[in-house]
Amino acid sequence: MSVSVRGTRSRARFGSLIMWVGAAAVGMMLATTAFADQAGLPYGRLAVPEEVAAWDIDIRPDGAGLPAGSASASDGEELFYERCAVCHGEFGEGVDRWPVLMGGFDTLTEDRPEKTVGSYWPYTSTLWDYIHRAMPFGEAQSLTDEEVYAVSLYVLYLNDLVELDTVYDQKSFAAIEMPNANGFFMPDPRPDTPVAEPCMQDCDAPSEVIGKARILDVTPDQDEGEAVVVD
Numbered sequence: 001m002s003v004s005v006r007g008t009r010s011r012a013r014f015g016s017l018i019m020w021v022g023a024a025a026v027g028m029m030l031a032t033t034a035f036a037d038q039a040g041l042p043y044g045r046l047a048v049p050e051e052v053a054a055w056d057i058d059i060r061p062d063g064a065g066l067p068a069g070s071a072s073a074s075d076g077e078e079l080f081y082e083r084c085a086v087c088h089g090e091f092g093e094g095v096d097r098w099p100v101l102m103g104g105f106d107t108l109t110e111d112r113p114e115k116t117v118g119s120y121w122p123y124t125s126t127l128w129d130y131i132h133r134a135m136p137f138g139e140a141q142s143l144t145d146e147e148v149y150a151v152s153l154y155v156l157y158l159n160d161l162v163e164l165d166t167v168y169d170q171k172s173f174a175a176i177e178m179p180n181a182n183g184f185f186m187p188d189p190r191p192d193t194p195v196a197e198p199c200m201q202d203c204d205a206p207s208e209v210i211g212k213a214r215i216l217d218v219t220p221d222q223d224e225g226e227a228v229v230v231d
């Protein structure tokens with residue numbers, strides 16, 4: 001009895017599957033004829049200008065892509081307290097383990113470099129790009145362009161890189177020199193970084209594991225972590 005019930009059910013399911021596949025095939029044929037000519041592709045449709053603009057938000061190191069706008073660091077002060085300080089701290093010092101946004105100057109060659117906007121980031125345009133696309137964390141892209149200028153300048157102010165009341169527009173903002181601007185260079189001089197043409201076939205070079213490095217306690221509290229090598 002239970003067997004025949006199961007059989008009936010699965011036949012019913014199979015029937016509806018056939019109908020579904022048929023409907024999907026007809027839908028795809030319609031879609032193909034409707035859009036193929038437009039895009040030169042057999043599927044999809046052309047993105048409308050608004051969609052392209054929403055994706056096209058990258059800002060280049062020289063500032064290309066920055067929208068028109070102007071602000072001073074003082075315009076960003078309140079905004080920073082309201083939208084950023086809960087995680088990054090009122091001075092950019094970082095609350096708990098949220099990222100630190102200031103300081104760390106001259107630590108880049110130390111064992112534990114403190115990489116911040118001030119000590120590490122090479123371009124202000126990257127700061128604008130990053131805050132615009134990703135911050136506040138959890139509410140990305142909720143700031144206006146003017147607000148992004150203001151709050152970016154406030155982060156620079158926390159790093160003593162701009163005065164509180166100096167007004168910048170998109171050109172002068174991109175021209176602010178960052179301390180580590182010359183800290184990135186090509187070719188990469190590290191010995192394990194290939195400089196030749198990348199290998200594209202038969203690249204299986206012989207290799208041998210000679211040891212495993214394991215860093216214990218990478219989240220230091222009072223005591224610094226200890227590096228050990230395990231065979």
Ligand code: HEC
Nearest residue numbers: 083084086087098099101115116117131135136137138151
């Ligand atoms: C809810 C917590 C939170 C809030 C609020 C927040 N951030 Fe962040 N922020 C983060 C986290 C987490 C990261 C690291 C994200 C990652 O690495 O993917 C980050 C990274 C950053 C960085 C890059 C730091 C670095 O050196 O890599 C900047 C700059 C920054 N935030 C600016 C801001 C600004 C400006 C605001 C306010 C408009 C803001 N954040 C609000 C959590 C927050």
